Amino acid sequence: MIDSNMFQLVCFYAFAAVTVVAALGVITLRNSVHAVLSLVLTFFSTACIWLLAEAEFLAIALIVVYVGAVMVLFLFVVMMLDIKQEQVREGFIKYLPVGIVVALVMLGEMLALIGVRTMHEATMGVNPATAAGMSNTAWLGTALYTQFLLPFEIAALILTVGVVAAVVLTLRHRGGVRHQQASQQVRVNARDRVRVVKMAAEVPAAPQPAPGKETTP
Amino acid sequence: MPNFNDILILLPEFYLVAAACLLLLLDAFMKPEQRPMLHWLSIAVLLVGIYLVIAGQPSQPVTAFNGMFIRDGVSEILKVFALLSTVLVFVYAKPYLLDRKLFVGEFYTLTIFAVIGIMLLVSAGNLITVYLGLELLTLSSYALVALNRDSRLSSEAAIKYFVLGALASGMLLYGMSMVYGATATLDLAHLHMAASHTGMPHLLVFGLIFMIVGIGFKLGAAPFHMWIPDVYQGSPTAVTIFIGSAPKLAAFGMAYRLLDAGLGDLANHWQLMLACLAVLSLAIGNLVAIVQSNLKRLLAYSTISHMGYLLLGLVNAGPEGYASALFYAISYALTSAAAFGVILALARAGFECEEIDDLKGLNQRAPWAAFLMMLVMFSLAGVPPLFGFFGKLLVFQAAIHAGFMWLAIVGAVFAIIGLYYYLRVVKVMYFDKPVEGTEVHLQKDVSVRVVLSLNVLALLVLGIAWGPLFGWCQSVFVG
Helix, strand or coil: CCCHHHHHHHHHHHHHHHHHHHHHHHHHCCCHHHHHHHHHHHHHHHHHHHHHCCCHHHHHHHHHHHHHHHHHHHHHHHHHHCCCHHHHHCHHHHHHHHHHHHHHHHHHHHHHHHHHHHHCCCCCCCCHHHHCCCCHHHHHHHHHHCCCHHHHHHHHHHHHHHHHHHHHHHCCCCCCCCCCCHHHHHHCCHHHHCCCCCCCCCCCCCCCCCCCCCCCC | CCCHHHHHHCHHHHHHHHHHHHHHHHHHHCCHHHCHHHHHHHHHHHHHHHHHHHHCCCCCCEEECCCCEEECHHHHHHHHHHHHHHHHHHHHHHHHHHHCCCCCHHHHHHHHHHHHHHHHHHCECEHHHHHHHHHHHHHHHHHHHCCCCCCHHHHHHHHHHHHHHHHHHHHHHHHHHHHHHHHCCCEHHHHHHHHHCCCCHHHHHHHHHHHHHHHHHHHCCCCCCCHHHHHHHHCCHHHHHHHHCHHHHHHHHHHHHHHHHHCHHHHHHHHHHHHHHHHHHHHHHHHHHHCCCEHHHHHHHHHHHHHHHHHHHHHCCCHHHHHHHHHHHHHHHHHHHHHHHHHHHHCECCECCCEHHHHCCHHHHCHHHHHHHHHHHHHHHCCCCCHHHHHHHHHHHHHHHCCCHHHHHHHHHHHHHHHHHHHHHHHHHHHCCCCCCCCCCCCCCHHHHHHHHHHHHHHHHHHHCCHHHHHHHHHHHCC
16 A cells, blocks of 8 residues: 555645646747647646645636636637638647647546545645535635635725726727617607608609610610 | 724725726716716815825724734825825826827726725735735736727737736745745734744745845836836826826835835845845936936836835835835825826827927926926936935935945935936926927916926925925834
């Protein structure tokens, strides 16, 4: 049987090494899709380190939010930006090897984590959640709304600034654009739509003689 | 647990957040012709903010939200002057923004959000609040720099500022994480106690170095100054004036909180680091400013050198040093606001008044503007009896008392070198012939004229009667 502390330490260093190498890959790889895949690996390995430290909620949030949503969006954007036709066609096959490598490393990390979990040993110090007799998520929520309330509110303020900045930097009021105006559409009456005009009947004028030079159809 | 009393302690901040959100909504539902009202409303909001800060000043330092927030004399004085210089910014900026079709409500709301960031930063009692306050300030600033979307220079400045700012934030966070690793606390008061008996002194110093990098970047001290000239030149002058004034007070507040309140025990380590930053800033700022032909760029390099002087005060690492550095930061914020205020007041639609050559013969065309600019330049150069002179004198004194005689001598030598480029601007205004076919005159807006004149005259008055203000600065650091 392997010493459990030893195994956890080895796992920690392995995850840390993968994180650092993948992060270096993000900034050095020339191909932007490879760089994004490398970023996915960075986030995943970081999540694994957090799981080792028994911060389950944060780790899952990192995977779900960053790897699951943000990075997929990144990949979409990066792949859409690559507008050369032939590259788009062979894109899937071309990026497959790197994708497989990333997936395999992730699988290895997951297996290692399962190994650590089965040993039930905490080497990273006393977990405050366990000490308080709460689940990780409950403890995080309690801490966030009591001890860390002010930073939490400031973070909300920062997000507000982000929204305001995004709007001010991208919203353009263009002239001559036709918009639907719902309020006016709703307020319209049948009387405004059709106007009955009374006028004297028009007598058609006598037909004009055909012009001399007419080309045959 | 946070209670109602905590909210009362943070009343000025909560009030400003509410007011900023309200302004944001008002702006969205306002007709375009009503928009100038927003300008006066924003100024009123800030003035009420100053009142709330002064009126609610506690006799003893108090903390709120589990020590996350400290309200003491240092934070009060910084907040008052940060709000005051933002009022100046709003007054000076309006005609400029109107002329360039940049007059949007978001300029006001983003600036107010940045001021809230400053206020949170200078009263931070925890590494997390320091970081979040800083992010609130810088995120708003990035957006403000990019406000003029159609200008290439402006976008370039915003991208540079954003990338370098993110890098600096990363460095600061890395340093903080190392310090947390060494002491197992984020609270600055606990950190102060834990720093003297940590089991990992090397890790602590390692973290300290990265935190100094972050502080150096925020101050704009060499060798972390690369963003300053481009950002100052590239952003609309109405934004440059903000970046050049109130955030300098925030940078001082941040350095004070982190270095004194947090890591005061390591003073013998950071004193020398700050001394190196100071010498480099003085040298690079003053020498490179000599060759500048663009006025905004010249003021940018002048900022770098002024941050060097501010660091001379911090090097002292005692109440006297902090008081002189605080005095210097206030004098710099007010003088810088006046300097960019004159540039803004001389600019008009289609004419930026950015080049030094634009000021040629200003005395014959707008004698009052030339006189104001001369006083500002003298104050920046440190000519007695102006405000800037006593600021310099006090930081030199603080450096000498801390045993850094050589540093004070270096500072004095570079102050004399710096005199050259400030006096060159004065020479251009008074002794050069105006360029034919150009026209420069002071802004017609009455509020700009009156407030600008008052601002510059305040530099003269505070230079002659500097005692009370310095007494206030000293009193907040005693006890």
